[in-house]
Amino acid sequence: MRISKKRNCSDCIQKCDIHDVLSKVNGQDTTVSHLHAQYKKHDIICKQGTEVTHAMFLVKGFAKMYIEGLNNKNIILYLLKPPAYIGLLSFFESPKYSYSVTAIEDCEVCFIELDLVKKMYIENHELLLCLNKAFGKSVSTIFKKIISLNQKQIRGRIAENLIYLSEIYSANKFHLKLSRKEIGEMAAISEENTVRLLSEFAKEKIIAINGKEVEILDMSLLKKICEVC
Amino acid sequence: MRISKKRNCSDCIQKCDIHDVLSKVNGQDTTVSHLHAQYKKHDIICKQGTEVTHAMFLVKGFAKMYIEGLNNKNIILYLLKPPAYIGLLSFFESPKYSYSVTAIEDCEVCFIELDLVKKMYIENHELLLCLNKAFGKSVSTIFKKIISLNQKQIRGRIAENLIYLSEIYSANKFHLKLSRKEIGEMAAISEENTVRLLSEFAKEKIIAINGKEVEILDMSLLKKICEVC
DNA sequence: ATAAAAAGTTGATTTAAAACAATGTTATGT
DNA sequence: ACATAACATTGTTTTAAATCAACTTTTTAT
Numbered sequence: 001m002r003i004s005k006k007r008n009c010s011d012c013i014q015k016c017d018i019h020d021v022l023s024k025v026n027g028q029d030t031t032v033s034h035l036h037a038q039y040k041k042h043d044i045i046c047k048q049g050t051e052v053t054h055a056m057f058l059v060k061g062f063a064k065m066y067i068e069g070l071n072n073k074n075i076i077l078y079l080l081k082p083p084a085y086i087g088l089l090s091f092f093e094s095p096k097y098s099y100s101v102t103a104i105e106d107c108e109v110c111f112i113e114l115d116l117v118k119k120m121y122i123e124n125h126e127l128l129l130c131l132n133k134a135f136g137k138s139v140s141t142i143f144k145k146i147i148s149l150n151q152k153q154i155r156g157r158i159a160e161n162l163i164y165l166s167e168i169y170s171a172n173k174f175h176l177k178l179s180r181k182e183i184g185e186m187a188a189i190s191e192e193n194t195v196r197l198l199s200e201f202a203k204e205k206i207i208a209i210n211g212k213e214v215e216i217l218d219m220s221l222l223k224k225i226c227e228v229c
Numbered sequence: 230m231r232i233s234k235k236r237n238c239s240d241c242i243q244k245c246d247i248h249d250v251l252s253k254v255n256g257q258d259t260t261v262s263h264l265h266a267q268y269k270k271h272d273i274i275c276k277q278g279t280e281v282t283h284a285m286f287l288v289k290g291f292a293k294m295y296i297e298g299l300n301n302k303n304i305i306l307y308l309l310k311p312p313a314y315i316g317l318l319s320f321f322e323s324p325k326y327s328y329s330v331t332a333i334e335d336c337e338v339c340f341i342e343l344d345l346v347k348k349m350y351i352e353n354h355e356l357l358l359c360l361n362k363a364f365g366k367s368v369s370t371i372f373k374k375i376i377s378l379n380q381k382q383i384r385g386r387i388a389e390n391l392i393y394l395s396e397i398y399s400a401n402k403f404h405l406k407l408s409r410k411e412i413g414e415m416a417a418i419s420e421e422n423t424v425r426l427l428s429e430f431a432k433e434k435i436i437a438i439n440g441k442e443v444e445i446l447d448m449s450l451l452k453k454i455c456e457v458c
Numbered sequence: 459a460t461a462a463a464a465a466g467t468t469g470a471t472t473t474a475a476a477a478c479a480a481t482g483t484t485a486t487g488t
Numbered sequence: 489a490c491a492t493a494a495c496a497t498t499g500t501t502t503t504a505a506a507t508c509a510a511c512t513t514t515t516t517a518t
Contacts (some may be wrong), residue, residue, distance in 0.1 A: 070378040079331045089368055096368035125351060139318055140327035142371060147298040149379055154475065180496060188379045190476060193496055211484085211496095383505065411468060419506055426469055440466095440514080 007110070008038040010053035014083040017130045018112060021120055035111040039063075039103040041177075043165060046087050048100040055136055056086035057116040061107030062168075065152070066185065067099045076186040078138075078146060079168055091117070104177040122136045149188045156229025158197040159222045162207065166216050173215040236265040237341070243288045243312040247341060250349060264340040268292075268332040269408075275316050277329040284346040285315035290336030291397075291406060295414065296328045305415040306374060307367075308333070308397055317364055320346065333406040378417045385458025386416035387426045388451045391436065395445050402444040431436045 009019045009032050022032055032161050036059065039045055048068045055129065058080050065086075066076040080086060080101065086109060091166040112190060121128050148157060161183065166172055176183070184194035201207045204221055238248040238261050250263055251346050265288065275285065277297045287309050288439060295305040306328065315338060346417055349359050377386060390412065395401055405412070413423035423446075430436045435451055437444040445451060 067372050067376055070380045073380060075379060078415060085436060090365070098372045122354060122357065130349065136318070139368065139371075142368075142375075143327045144294050144377070146371075146375060147296055149375070150304060151299045179494090191495090192477085192497080193475065199497080211411060408464090420465090421507080422505065428467080436476080 002040060004035055004037045008033045010038075012059060014057070014110075016057050016083060016085075017116065017127050018057075018120060021051075021118045021124050021127050025124075034113075035091055037108060038110060039107040039110050041105050043101055043103045044108070045101040045103060045109055045212065046097050051096050052087060052090045052109040052114065054114055055088075055091055055183070056216075057110040057112060058082045058084045058086050059108040059110050061103060061105045062100050063103050063107055064178070064182065065099055065101050074100075074151070074185050075183060076187050077142060078164075081168055082107075085131070085134060085211075088131065091131070091135075103217050105121040128223065153229040154189045154193055155197055156196065156226050157189060158201070159225040159229070161186045162201075162214070163215060163219070163226060164206075165214070166219070171220065173213070176212040176214055187205060233264055233266045235262045235316070237262045240286060241265075243286070243339075245286050245312060245314075245339070245348065246348060246356050247286075250353050250356050252436070254353075256307050262340075266338050266340060268336040268338060270332055270334050272332045272336075274330040274332060274336070274338055275326050276357040277326050280325055280384075281316060281343065284317075284320055284344055286339040286341065287311045287313045287315050287457065289337050290332060292330050292332050292335045292336055293407070293411065303329075303414050304378070304417050305411065306371060307393075310397055311336075314360070314363060316358065318367060320360070320364075326414040380398070381421055382417045382428075382458040383416065384426055385455050386418060387412075387423065387430070388454040388458070390415045391430075391443070391445060392451055392455060393450070401448065402442070405441040405443055429441055 008021065009015075010153050012019065019032075034111040035054075045063055046052075060082050062082075063086065064076050065078055065080055066074045077099065085091075086101050087097060091101070091114075121131060130132070148160060152160070164186075165174060165176070178186075180194050180198070181191045183198075184191045187194070189197075198207070198209055201222075202209045206216075206225075207220045210216055235435070238244075238251065241248065248261075250304075268290070273279075274289070274292055276445055282429055289311050291311070292315065294304050294307055294424040295303040297303050300457070309330065312365045314320075316326060321345075336405070350360060377389060381389070393415075394403060407415075409423050412427075413420045416423070416427075430451075431438045435445075435447045435454075437446055
């Protein structure tokens with residue numbers, strides 16, 4: 001973590017739900033400020049097993065949300081794309097993070113006092129519904145992940161993750177911020193197998209890959225592979 | 230599902246949080262009644278993909294909570310022991326169940342109008358915290374499950390589940406309501422391997438098994454196997 | 459009481475993926 | 489500019505678990 005400084009909500013490039021709520025309550029010009037922190041690539045934003053001290057909101061930059069497993073092997077559940085709540089799953093009465101979040105590129109995170117969020121969560125119906133909805137969505141995504149990781153073959157899992165990355169970047173051609181190892185961690189696959197499968201897909205003209213540049217050439221076939229394997 | 234009839238909360242053998250809250254608000258004698266339904270073993274209490282219509286509370290009998298996967302293979306996340314909320318995870322703004330719950334023995338379930346729960350959830354701080362806490366706990370359990378299913382060997386996973394069953398039944402000797410196939414589904418293992426491993430443990434005098442009767446003879450060794458594999 | 463279905467078990471083979479080893483390429487630090 | 493570390497790739501072998509087949513036992517239905 002690098003620079004940390006207080007920033008007024010009205011100066012923020014993102015307008016989170018909390019800001020929206022405060023705006024409605026206090027008028028357009030809110031005087032609330034929160035700590036904003038800058039993270040460089042590979043910096044840990046929150047660490048599994050540590051105590052929750054703030055609600056966090058990703059303002060800028062992508063991050064990965066993962067569970068730290070055995071033998072230094074992680075499983076990446078999903079990527080966080082701004083604007084997004086970080087650590088939301090632990091907001092619901094869990095004193096410690098049960099997963100970690102790490103920047104995969106330079107990020108900016110807004111730290112909101114937990115007490116303020118809790119107070120507003122209880123007092124504001126709209127915010128409560130909003131946060132709960134985001135939460136519920138995370139959970140159902142995780143259930144699908146469980147089935148995928150356990151019941152699909154690695155080829156289908158890599159295909160699935162390529163589709164996911166395409167959706168996250170809203171493009172069929174994108175620049176990866178993840179290493180091969182990390183792509184593998186998204187699918188619970190070894191790095192060597194990840195490379196092999198990516199090469200296979202390239203050879204089959206399903207994707208084109210050049211270093212970190214990836215382009216999906218045959219999305220419909222990728223989707224078929226995803227369903228069948 | 231068999232018999233369904235309205236039952237007054239004060240007549241219920243369990244006193245859920247909602248009853249507790251209503252008691253405090255309206256005095257000890259609440260006139261609220263909810264539909265109670267009886268389920269036989271194997272009856273589906275809620276089905277993945279169907280719409281949430283009520284909040285449900287398990288009053289009597291054990292049930293399994295599972296995700297329906299590919300090729301008719303389920304993964305059982307955990308067992309529900311009364312008193313317990315059913316379908317709580319879908320209460321948080323998910324219109325459809327993302328998992329299923331099925332009775333593993335005769336069960337009684339209380340159906341609470343969703344609107345009532347939502348109203349009380351918003352109006353009552355204590356209930357909100359209570360439900361959120363139960364929810365957060367489910368989620369962190371699921372994360373551990375993900376690591377276990379993906380990173381442990383099947384021997385460790387079976388050991389882990391035997392320990393879990395012992396905890397659920399609060400005894401080192403218990404009568405299984407689950408089939409071998411279902412035990413396997415708790416650990417994402419085939420039925421044949423499940424039987425093999427149970428036989429191995431019996432052979433090694435770690436457990437004694439006689440049909441559905443299971444007794445854990447060496448809990449500390451089981452825990453070691455669970456950690457190492 | 460009996461037949462059929464479901465569940466449990468055992469043995470053997472196949473398969474999918476990890477693991478291991480070695481080499482090459484790219485990025486980073488000095 | 490160069491050395492080192494990190495990342496990527498390729499080839500091969502090993503391993504863990506699934507799958508398949510066949511049989512036995514238990515439970516359920518008639």
